[in-house]
Amino acid sequence: MSDGQLxxxxxxxxxxxxxxTLALPGRAAFYAEISSPAQLAQVAGSCSWARRFxxxxxxxxxxxxxxxxxxxxxxxxxxxxxxEDDDAWYVRAGAGESWxxxxxxxxxxxxxxxENLALIPGTVGAAxxxxxxxxxxxxxxxxxxxxxxxxxxxxxxxxxxAACRFAYRDSxxxxxxWHLDARMxxxxxxxxxxxxxQALTGYGELAAELDRQRIAHPDARQIAAAxxxxxxxxxxxxxxxxxxxxxFHNPVVDALLAEELARAHPQLPRYPQADGRVKLAAGWLxxxxxWKGRNLGRVGMYEKQALVLVNRGGAPGNEVVxxxxxVQADVRRRFAVELTPEPVFL
Ligand code: EPU
Numbered sequence: 001m002s003d004g005q006l007x008x009x010x011x012x013x014x015x016x017x018x019x020x021t022l023a024l025p026g027r028a029a030f031y032a033e034i035s036s037p038a039q040l041a042q043v044a045g046s047c048s049w050a051r052r053f054x055x056x057x058x059x060x061x062x063x064x065x066x067x068x069x070x071x072x073x074x075x076x077x078x079x080x081x082x083x084e085d086d087d088a089w090y091v092r093a094g095a096g097e098s099w100x101x102x103x104x105x106x107x108x109x110x111x112x113x114x115e116n117l118a119l120i121p122g123t124v125g126a127a128x129x130x131x132x133x134x135x136x137x138x139x140x141x142x143x144x145x146x147x148x149x150x151x152x153x154x155x156x157x158x159x160x161x162a163a164c165r166f167a168y169r170d171s172x173x174x175x176x177x178w179h180l181d182a183r184m185x186x187x188x189x190x191x192x193x194x195x196x197x198q199a200l201t202g203y204g205e206l207a208a209e210l211d212r213q214r215i216a217h218p219d220a221r222q223i224a225a226a227x228x229x230x231x232x233x234x235x236x237x238x239x240x241x242x243x244x245x246x247x248f249h250n251p252v253v254d255a256l257l258a259e260e261l262a263r264a265h266p267q268l269p270r271y272p273q274a275d276g277r278v279k280l281a282a283g284w285l286x287x288x289x290x291w292k293g294r295n296l297g298r299v300g301m302y303e304k305q306a307l308v309l310v311n312r313g314g315a316p317g318n319e320v321v322x323x324x325x326x327v328q329a330d331v332r333r334r335f336a337v338e339l340t341p342e343p344v345f346l
Contacts, residue, residue, distance in 0.1 A: 009039060010070065019073075020058030021121060021238035022309075024317045026346075028071035035075045035096070037149055037156060037187045043072065044154035052151070052182040053346055056123035057098070060130065060244055060343045064317035067346055074125050076187055079105060090144060092190045095125025099132070103224065106193065112220030113142050113193035116200055118227045121238065121245060125186040129173040130342065131166045135203040135227055140166035144192040148184045156187065168279070169249050169342060179344060199223060205230050234305045243302065247309035247324065248282045248339040261335060282331075282339055283307035289330040296323045321345070 014031035017023065034040055043052070051069025055061070076094035079102055083090040089111045093102050099122050103114040116137035120127075127139050128146055145160045165172040178184040199218055201207050209226040210218055218226065236243050250271075253261075258278035262268050265288070269281040286292065286306040293303035298315035300323070302308040309323060328339045 009033075009042065014071070016058075016063055016067070016071075019055060020061045020063055020244075021242060022058075022062060022244050022311050022320065022343075023238075023242035024063040024311065024315070024320065026063035026317065027066045029066070029068045030070040031073065032070065033073045033075050034185075035077070037076065037147075040072075040149040040151070040185055040187065041154045043070070044149065044151045054125075054179070054182045054185055056096070056126040057121060059121035059238070060126065062244065062317055062320050062341075062343050062345045064321060064345055072182060072185070074123060074185070076125070078188075081109070081111075082190065086195070088195055089193045090190060091193060092188055093124045094188055095123060095186045097124045098122075099124055099127055107221050107224055111193045112197045114191070115220040115224040116203075116206070116227055118224040119231045124189050128164060128166075128171055128186060128189060129179050130169045131171050133169070135206045135230075136200045138166070138168075140164070142191045142193060144190045146186050146190065147188045148186045150184055151182060157184070168252070205234075235308060236302055236304075236310055241302075242311040243308050244343045246282070246307045246342050247301075248286075248307060248327075249342050250279050250282045251285075251337050251339060252277050252279045253337060254278075257336065261337075280337065285331045285335055285337060285339070286327055289327070289334050291327050291330065296326055299323045301327065317345075 009032040011031045014028045016026045016028055052072060053067065053069060054072045054074055056074050075096040077096050079093040079097055081089060082092045091106060100119050102124055103118050106114055116135040117132060120132050120134060128143065132139050143161050145158055147156050147158055150157050165175060173179045201210055201218065201223065206226055209230050213226065215222050252273060254277055258270055262270060269284050271279040273279055283306045286301055291301040292306035294300055295312060297319040298312050299319045300310055300312055302310050309320065324341055331337055331339050
């Protein structure tokens with residue numbers, strides 16, 4: 001594939017201000033919409049772009065300015081049941097599909113399993129990168145395999161669950177930095193939805209919502225509706241108040257520090273991990289540091305959930321960076337805990 005043929009796919013100087021859910025200004029020097037794996041092979045055959053980045057729904061991205069490379073907008077679609085046995089349904093979806101629409105579709109077909117992950121913004125292709133999770137369930141729990149195009153070779157590789165090395169909001173894609181330079185681009189994801197379904201309603205706020213609705217034995221669609229109700233109450237709609245969901249990871253610290261902090265702050269929410277370490281609630285640490293509902297410039301930490309950074313209108317990316325650093329510094333000073341941002345900075 002020559003650069004001339006590749007050029008047919010590419011547009012120059014594209015405005016990105018409506019392409020990310022934080023609504024930050026910026027332009028891409030080159031932009032291509034990718035609707036099939038074959039088009040990725042074309043990109044792989046060309047070395048004319050020093051920098052490449054993959055854009056999905058832009059729901060986990062902080063644009064810090066203009067991007068001087070090639071932005072690949074992932075638009076590979078399609079979703080289907082690829083198999084069924086006594087144990088499970090197997091569902092495959094293109095990387096450009098909306099995650100929430102996939103969840104809705106599986107529930108409408110009568111295949112439960114993804115209900116706790118309803119209303120998470122973003123695309124199917126982005127879901128494995130940070131192993132999306134909510135209300136007691138992670139993508140990894142329902143994941144079978146993915147296909148990704150290796151841009152070094154132009155070949156499609158299949159990665160199973162072990163190869164993806166999933167952890168809390170983490171995978172091999174983040175560990176290797178593949179999401180930063182578009183070295184490996186996810187094209188399709190296959191999920192396994194077990195037929196031995198059990199309702200996962202242990203998460204406090206979800207249980208409380210089902211209680212409120214007086215549902216003792218919820219089915220999967222009722223759980224999805226409850227998740228949607230909780231999320232809608234606490235998390236701002238990006239179309240109304242631009243944001244990227246949780247802005248920091250919940251920090252995982254060693255048991256000694258967690259104990260020390262709990263002695264000084266008995267209210268500190270703590271979640272013991274399998275490896276002996278303890279996960280802390282970043283939202284609580286940020287609130288206690290005085291940032292809940294507080295603004296700096298045109299950005300701020302959301303008044304109903306301090307972990308969500310919101311753009312109050314017209315802020316450029318550097319204001320996001322300044323606020324994130326101020327919050328990190330105050331949490332570090334007060335609790336000796338380091339917060340790590342969840343979104344990718346471009
Ligand atoms: N909290 C506060 N103040 C706040 C926010 C939270 O004190 O302003 C406390 C809560 O009272 C609670 C604890 O912190 O005791 C945890 O809060 P919450 O249940 O709201 O969940 P979270 O830990 O803040 C995580 C995920 C969310 C996911 C929810 C539900 C991360 C970084 N975030 O938030 O994911 O929806 O649990 O499972 O793990 C996302 O990643 O974008 C996201 C929204």
